[in-house]
Amino acid sequence: MEITSPRTDTSTDADTEDKDGRMYNINCYLQTLRRLAQNREAARKSRLRKKAYVQQLESSRMKLTQLEQELQRARQQGMFISSSGDQSQAIAGNGALTFDAEYARWLEEHNRRVNELRGAVNSHAGDTELRIILDGVVAHYDDIFRIKADAAKSDVFHILSGMWKTPAERCFLWLGGFRSSELLKLLINQLEPLTEQQVLAINNLQQSSQQAEDALSQGMDALQQSLAETLAGSLAPSGSSGNVANYMGQMAMSMGKIGTLEGFIRQADNLRQQTLQQMHRILTTRQSARAVLAINDYFSRLRALSSLWFGDMNMVGKNLALRDDEMIYIFGRVLLFTVKVSKQKFKLRRGVKWNHLNVVVVILIVPMTNL
Numbered sequence: 038m039e040i041t042s043p044r045t046d047t048s049t050d051a052d053t054e055d056k057d058g059r060m061y062n063i064n065c066y067l068q069t070l071r072r073l074a075q076n077r078e079a080a081r082k083s084r085l086r087k088k089a090y091v092q093q094l095e096s097s098r099m100k101l102t103q104l105e106q107e108l109q110r111a112r113q114q115g116m117f118i119s120s121s122g123d124q125s126q127a128i129a130g131n132g133a134l135t136f137d138a139e140y141a142r143w144l145e146e147h148n149r150r151v152n153e154l155r156g157a158v159n160s161h162a163g164d165t166e167l168r169i170i171l172d173g174v175v176a177h178y179d180d181i182f183r184i185k186a187d188a189a190k191s192d193v194f195h196i197l198s199g200m201w202k203t204p205a206e207r208c209f210l211w212l213g214g215f216r217s218s219e220l221l222k223l224l225i226n227q228l229e230p231l232t233e234q235q236v237l238a239i240n241n242l243q244q245s246s247q248q249a250e251d252a253l254s255q256g257m258d259a260l261q262q263s264l265a266e267t268l269a270g271s272l273a274p275s276g277s278s279g280n281v282a283n284y285m286g287q288m289a290m291s292m293g294k295i296g297t298l299e300g301f302i303r304q305a306d307n308l309r310q311q312t313l314q315q316m317h318r319i320l321t322t323r324q325s326a327r328a329v330l331a332i333n334d335y336f337s338r339l340r341a342l343s344s345l346w347f348g349d350m351n352m353v354g355k356n357l358a359l360r361d362d363e364m365i366y367i368f369g370r371v372l373l374f375t376v377k378v379s380k381q382k383f384k385l386r387r388g389v390k391w392n393h394l395n396v397v398v399v400i401l402i403v404p405m406t407n408l
Contacts, residue, residue, distance in 0.1 A: 094282070097289040104292060132191030137201050139184050143177075150174045151333045154326055164322045171317075171326050178313060182306045185213065189302045193295075196302055203343035206336065211250070212257070212305035217312035218247040220332065224316075227331045228324050238319045242312065249308050257301055264294045 154170050162170075189196045199210040209215065221243040225236070267290050317325045 090282075093289065094285055097285040097292075100292040101285075101288055104288075104295075132188060133195040133200070136184065136188035136192070136195065139188075140181070140201050143181050143184065147174075147177055147181075147333075150177055151330065155330055158323070158326050158330065167326055168322050171322060171329065174329055175313065175317060179310065182310050185306055186303055189213075189299045193298045193302060197298060203340045204346070205339045205342040209339070212253060213302050214305060214309055215336075216246075216250055217309050218243050218250055220335075221246065221312070221316070223335060224328050224331055228320065228328060231324075235319055235324075239316070242315055242319070246308065246312050250305075253301060253305055253308070260294060260297060260301075264291055267291050267294065 150170075150173055154167075154174055157167050157170050185196055195201065196213045199207040199213065202210065209219075221239060225231070225239055225243075231239070267287055270287055316328065320328060
């Protein structure tokens with residue numbers, strides 16, 4: 038017969054309760070450690086977020102300061118224009134002023150090279166000599182694309198707005214330069230006779246250039262819309278710290294979008310450069326020389342148009358490289374036109390300047406071969 042001691046049962050129950058108590062305490066301790074570790078990790082992440090936010094605010098403040106300076110330069114560029122009309126001079130940053138000076142030097146050297154090419158064409162120089170001069174002119178075109186790329190890094194608005202161009206040139210400006218497709222349309226009529234293969238190749242080049250231009254234009258439209266939406270989101274009433282932080286964040290996003298403008302300028306210039314190179318591959322040496330001369334004459338007449346609009350005939354002679362007898366011829370055509378206007382009894386508004394009528398001289402320059 039087995040005898041169970043009550044004292045033994047009580048001792049076993051007490052040991053079990055002590056063990057359960059110790060396990061409970063250990064679990065509570067482990068949970069506390071986990072919570073403390075989680076709290077420390079959350080605090081560390083919070084400090085990192087605050088540090089990143091402060092850095093973002095400081096970066097946004099610096100970008101806003103830079104944007105205000107860019108806007109100030111843009112306002113000044115719109116107010117101060119050279120009286121000659123040949124170059125829009127502005128009180129701008131060092132980057133814009135440096136580019137303007139480099140562009141002026143480039144244009145002077147370009148005119149010298151083109152005059153040398155014109156002399157070789159008129160004197161019926163051999164293809165070898167003509168090719169050497171032509172390659173020099175084409176290589177010189179590459180220099181202006183490099184200069185523009187460097188300038189866009191410091192002042193993209195100056196390049197995009199075309200303040201370094203004359204007013205007439207700015208009317209036809211597209212992403213800081215000319216449209217390759219439009220230039221090809223003008224050239225195809227100036228380079229006759231062309232073979233069927235050349236005509237087909239130029240048409241294909243014109244279409245591909247047009248498609249690339251359309252894609253870049255759509256990208257610019259999307260960028261402008263996105264930028265407008267971002268700026269419109271910051272029009273909420275200011276005052277609280279939350280609104281200020283939101284405003285700073287939106288302005289930082291806007292600055293990032295503006296930074297992509299440099300990429301558009303670079304892609305547009307690459308398109309222009311590649312189009313010129315492909316055009317020279319399609320044409321013969323003499324046709325390429327005539328194309329370069331036609332392009333130069335086109336832009337020279339645009340610059341002359343600006344000078345005529347501002348009544349500066351001296352700059353007309355400089356842009357078109359005219360002799361004295363040719364200048365006299367132009368003055369005669371202007372006088373003849375004004376006489377015809379008076380005979381037809383056009384009623385001009387009071388205050389209209391007569392030099393505005395000089396614009397027609399650009400059309401009248403064509404028959405100067407009668408001199």
